[in-house]
Amino acid sequence: MDQYTLNLLFVGATFALYIGIAIWARAGSTSEFYAANRGIHPVTNGMATAADWMSAASFISMAGLIAFTGYDNSSFLMGWTGGYVLLALLLAPYLRKFGKFTVPEFIGDRFYSPTARMVAVVCLIVASVTYVIGQMTGVGVAFSRFLEVSNFWGLMIGAAVVFCYAVLGGMKGVTYTQVAQYIVLITAYTIPAVFISLQLTGNPIPALGLFSDHTASGVPLLERLDQVVQDLGFAEYTAAQGSTLNMVLFTxxxxxxxxxxxxxxxxxxTVPRVADARWSAGWALVFIALLYLTAPAVGAMAxxxxxxxxxPNGTAEEPIAYDERPEWMRNWEITGLLTFNDANDDGLIQWYNDGSASFADTAEARGWEGSELTVNRDILVLANPEIANxxxxxxxxxxxGGLAAALSTAAGLLLAISGAISHDLIKGQLNPNISEKGELMWARxxxxxxxxxxxxxxxNPPGFAAQTVALAFGLAAASIFPALMMGIFSKRVNNKGAVWGMLAGLIVTLLYIFLHKGWFFIPGTASFDDADPLLGPIKSTSFGAIGALINFGVAYIVSNATEEPPQEIVDLVESIRVPRGAGAAAADH
Amino acid sequence: MAETPSNNEYWAANIRLVTICLIIWALVSFGFGILLRPMLSGIAVGGTDLGFWFAQQGSILVFLALIFFYAWRMNKLDRQYGVDEE
Incomplete structure (x- = not known):
């Protein structure tokens, strides 16, 4: 059986499974559509959350980013797991106690202001839609590569599948589908990693293999890696390169x-009880950690x-000839994501860091006239099993697995968007008397x-595939998180404080991103570059933390300058702080 | 729910627990993983140093332990102060 048929078989079988589950679990009521009747066990919920969370960025892109940069990109590992500690300790149990369906609903009720709710809807939609665009692009690329169809058809097939189970199934369909997707994606990520770890270190656990001895050379794997990358003029893998301040803010x-x-x-x-919300965050992180502990090993080994x-004969010897390159290089050359350009016309593939001034003399002495191999960082995880034969x-x-990661996240985000529009915008603002059926229709x-x-x-990607993810995170950090946290931990922050805080955080962060990435991401309109940012070493991807500080600061000052929240809001805050009295569902508010 | 002394004590205990957990959270990631890494460079771990291990493995493991510890402690506190779900 050839590779194409095998790909078709695996991708086809997993999709049939997802769609089957979505149809089996079709939602009937609004409560089921959004929150699966709150009947989901913490372990199941944790697994679905993990699938929801780990997108094409985690699965396809992250290990490649770590591989080509080294220690500095540890920010992704710490950042995308450390956020769960904040969720579990500061938000999850209280939002479950509050017992409504959507994030804007909480913000609107706690800050007794339809304006606050609308601002939250805007923040949510902007962050989620930009995130989905990135996922759809990933879905399109992965489909077209593995099914050998054009990018257009790859994207269309992906859109149709997402449409089927997200629109028909709602939350319950998504939850069980996502459990299936988690199993597919974690298996797909782990199996090649175990094989490669065994090949290189003899240790079957990649996370341990990373710190073990390299079998072929007898020295520790990371020491070996540091050595060979420096032989080619690249930065030392395990050493810090960039600004410490930027790394802290980015994380x-x-x-x-x-x-x-x-x-x-x-x-x-969607969990039955407040206590379960606490456990759920832990279980989600267990399932996420299985991938995140493996990812740095995948990166270094690849x-x-x-x-x-x-x-093949060591970095001191000549590289392989282009005509003798392995099959996987030929395969990826077709996609244009791996290219060879014989700068010195000797038919050999010289790959080194031609941007390093200190390495220029060595390169010249060896007769090299520029690095001849360009490898897109996003192909590393997908090409990894091919590289290792x-x-x-x-x-x-x-x-x-890559498709499961991209599709599950896209579906989860779509659900959040539809909830915000049908529940917060239409039922909450425009037409409060809408029937349950009407609301469900609007959600779809x-x-x-x-x-x-x-x-x-x-x-037609506006040229911001990678930046999309950074924007989504920066915006969520600067707008939604501070409002939620202050809503729970402060009785003093009032409606005006919350609205001005969210707006200030959102707008300042957007401005900073647009200044560096171009206005509305239109190429050529950027005034600054992330290589030389506006404020010291702070890149636009790291600005979300500053935006969040601004949000907190503005909300605090404005709240203290204006009237205190009414007594019923103080009572509401008191009530969400204790688990007792958490209802089963609150569809009839 | 009305504000009672018992609730205030419960909330104070919760804040204390959250504060301790967040100090550890920041120490292993921003501390050991980034800012304090130069101080840990003497401790060798498999071809590199302890700071690198914390940045790529250790912090994640500590995060996990923190969440489960918090969930266990809080669920116990809920019962102790009589504010758990029946």
């Missing part, structure tokens, strides 16, 4: 953004394998609309 932004992303928070509305492939079914499994229309927008923008 903090990712953490706060994690705890502020509506599609993750919404998960904690980097080493890649260098060994290009320099693993069997065809492992390659097909990774394809199915909103979802379909969001899919169309995201698919369209995914087809």
């Amino acid at each position: 903090l932004s990712l953490m706060i953004g994690t705890a502020g992303l509506p599609h993750v928070i919404i998960r904690f509305f 980097r080493l394998n890649l260098i060994d492939t290009v320099y 693993l069997p065809g079914w492992v390659i097909a499994l990774v394809a199915a 229309i909103a979802m379909a609309g969001a899919i169309v927008v995201a698919t369209y923008l995914g087809l």
Whole structure:
């Protein structure tokens, strides 16, 4: 059986499973559509949250980013897991006690202000839609690569599948589908990692293999990696390179953004009890950690394998000839994500850091006239099993896993968007007397609309695929998280404080991102570059933490300058602080 | 729910617990993983130092332990102060 048929078989079988589950679990009432009747066990919920959380960015992109940068990109690992501590300690149990369906609903009630609710809806939609665009782009690329269809059809097939189970199933369908997707994606991520760890270190656990001895050379794997990357003029893998301040702020932004992303928070509305909300966050992190503890090993080992492939006799000897390159390089050349350009016309693949001034003399002495190999960082995880010569079914499994990661996140985000529009905007503002059936219809229309927008923008990416994720996190960190936290931990913050705080955090963060990435991401309109940012070393991806501080500061000052919240709001805060009296559901508010 | 001394004590105990957990949270990630890494560079771990291990493995493991510890402690506090769900 050839690779194409195998890919088709694996991807097809997993999709049939997801759609089957979605149809089986079709939602009937609004309560079921959003929150699966609050009947979901913490372990199940944790697993679904993990699938919801780990998108194409975690599965396909992250290990590649770590591989090519090294220690500095540890921010992704700490940031995207550390946010769960904030969620579990500061938000999840209280939002579950509050017992409503959506994040804007909480903000609107706690800050007794329809304006606050609308501002929260705007924050939520902006953050979620931008996130979905990135996922749809990922879905399109993965489909077109593995099914060997054009990017257009890859995206269309992906959009149709997302539409089917998100629109028909609602939360309950999504929850069980996501459990299936988690199992597919974690298996797909772990199996090649175990094989490669065994090949390189003899240790079957990748997280331990990373700190073990490299079998071929007898020295520790990371020491070996540091050595070979420096032989080629690259920065030392395990050493810090960039600004410490930027690394701290970037990590903090990712953490706060994690705890502020509506599609993750919404998960904690779906557990039966407050106590379960606490356990749920822990279980989610257990399932996330399985991938995140493996990812740095995948990154380091793939980097080493890649260098060994290009320099089979060691970095001191000549690299391989282009004509003798392995099959996987030929495969990826077709996609244009891996390119070779024979700068010195010797037919060999010289790959080194031609941007390093201190390495220029060495390169010249060896007769090298520029690095000849360009490898897109996003192909590393997908190409990893091919680089390590693993069997065809492992390659097909990774394809199915990457698609599971992208699709599950897209579906979760779509649910958050549809909830905000049908529940907060239409039922909450425009037409409070809408029937349950009407509300459900609007939820589905909103979802379909969001899919169309995201698919369209995914087809014609405005040139910000990677920045999309940073924007979504920065915005969630700067707008939603501070409002939620102050709503629970302060009785003094009032409606005006919350509204001005959210607006200040949102607008300042947006401005900073637009100044560096271009206005509305239109190319050529940026005034600054992330290589030389406006404020010292602070890149636009790290600004969410500053935006959150501004939000807190403005809310505090404005609240203290204006009247205290009314007594019933103080009582509401008192009541969400204790678990007793948490109802089963609150559909009849 | 009316404000009672018992609730205030419960809330104070909760804040104390959250504060301790967040200090550990910041110490292992921003501390050991980033800012204090130079101080830990003498402790070798598999070809690199302890700070690198905390940045890529240790902090995640501590985060996990923190969440489960908090959930266990809080659920116990709920019962102790009689504010748990019946």
